[in-house]
Amino acid sequence: MNANFLAGLEKLREKFLAELSQRNASLKDAFSRLTAEDADENAIEDISWIAHKVSGSAATLGFKELGEQAARTERLILGTAGSHSADDAALRAEVTALIRLMDDPR
Amino acid sequence: MKILAVDDDEVIRRLMSEILTNIGFRDVTFAASGKEALNILQAAKGPFDCFLLDIEMPGMTGITLVSHIRKMPDYARTPILMVTSMAERAYVDSAFAAGATDYVNKPIDVSEMHARLQLVSELVSERKKAKSERTDGTDGATALADTSERLHIENIDGVIDYLSLENYLLQLSRLSLFGNCAFGVAIKDSKHLFEGLSHYEFHSAVTDVAEALSECLKPHRFFLAHIGGGDFAGITDAGRQFDADEFELAVGQKLREMDLYYSNGRPMVVHISASDPIQLDWRSSRSSVNALLEAVGNAEQKTLSPADALIEIRPPVKPGH
Known part of the structure; x- marks a missing residue:
């Protein structure tokens, strides 16, 4: 791989990280809406969409663990479409793990 | 090889641009949605040789876009590679049933992408050569068949190249x-x-x-x-x-x-x-x-x-x- 390519990837990593904090804020908001007493039905779709976006680019840009966690979260939601509630412990655990990695991507 | 790449995520579009340039494919047009891709195809002066399509996009999914592209006579056989993180079988089946040629999983592996596009590039060159030879010869419909040819068959459920x-x-x-x-x-x-x-x-x-x-x-x-x-x-x-x-x-x-x-x-x-x-x-x-x-x-x-x-x-x- 040539130097221009690596420099280009580095710029993309910076852009990805800048957008990641915005996406994480949206994810935290959606998770709050999902776990609220009067749960928002759209919140699960928002979480799935954010996880999808992160999983698409994170691992390619070198954030392997974050990419895998996002993909796992998305798969869990898609695999059990329509059957999740705020009490679903598995979903809570995956989204919490995703938020933690988005706070501190490695 | 002239490529049209469609992905709603700007980071992915820029990433693809970097990767494709690095592996030698510089004639690439990007679209952020299926609708924009169709507009580009309508307005294009020359045909594209290959498509790289995301699946999960708002508005029109990549699979619906494949169906639209396949209905265009110029693109009935053009290689279409799905580049997606949707790895489940239902998506894979739907993509190939709609007319996809290949399926590349995200995260994108640069070497794998290079290998797949190299094969596509060779296929495109072979087809262009065969087309120019046919144009130089007799009427393709009435000429004797080369029965060893692998035929492209359209509009029959489950029949693909x-x-x-x-x-x-x-x-x-x-x-x-x-x-x-x-x-x-x-x-x-x-x-x-x-x-x-x-x-x-x-x-x-x-x-x-x-x-x-x-x-x-x-x-x-x-x-x-x-x-x-x-x-x-x-x-x-x-x-x-x-x-x-x-x-x-x-x-x-x-x-x-x-x-x-x-x-x-x-x-x-x-x-x-x-x-x-x-x-x-x-x-x-x-x-x-x-x-x-x-x-x-x-x-x-x-x-x-x-x-x-x-x-x-x-x-x-x-x-x-």
Whole structure:
């Protein structure tokens, strides 16, 4: 791989990280809406969409663990479409793990 | 090679741009949605040679976009690679059924992307060369058929190009091949049956047989491809329920109902042999692709009954004589 390519990837990593904090804020908001007493039905779709976006680019840009966690979260939601509630412990655990990695991507 | 890449994520579009430039593909146009891609295609001065499509996009999914692209005559055979993080079988099946040629998983592996696009580039060059040779020669429809050609058959459920079939099998092997089997079909005495046919007649005859095969496979999930002559290779999730003898009878019945004729009005009597299924359950990806060809070989062997062997040594008879 040539130097221009690596420099280009580095710029993309910076852009990805800048957008990641915005996406994480949206994810935290959606998770709050999902776990609220009067749960928002759209919140699960928002979480799935954010996880999808992160999983698409994170691992390619070198954030392997974050990419895998996002993909796992998305798969869990898609695999059990329509059957999740705020009490679903598995979903809570995956989204919490995703938020933690988005706070501190490695 | 002129590429149109479609992804709603700006980071991915820029990432693709970096990757494609790095591996030598610089003529790339990007679109952020299916709608924008269709507008670009409508306005394009020259045709694109290859498409790279995301699946999960707001508005129009990449799979719907494949269907729209395939309806355009210029793009009926243009390679379409899905570049997606949607790895589940339902997405893979839908993409290939809509007309995708290949399926690349995100995260994007630069070496893998390079290898896949290199193959596509070679295919595009070969097709351009073949097209220019045809243009220089006689009318393609009335010229004698090259019956060894792998035909592109459109608008029949489950019938895809052989390259797509191989790519589908490779993708499926990353998920699970359990319950799937490979099978082959050979038209009996196809050498004489197709002798002297024009390209158009050969294409029509093979398409009719493909339609009969598709109809008889319908209870199961399947993909099927013509691989030249009177041969077809297929994959079905019928697994151990696939009964070659029953399938042959059902296809034979369907072909009789279809009442096929040569263009000179002579009845065309087509009989097929189907191989026994080869279970793919625990096979590797490469071994699964080999199983496809093995199944076709088995079907061809089955056509060589003693009566067929006698036909083999008779001088060829031209249609209409």
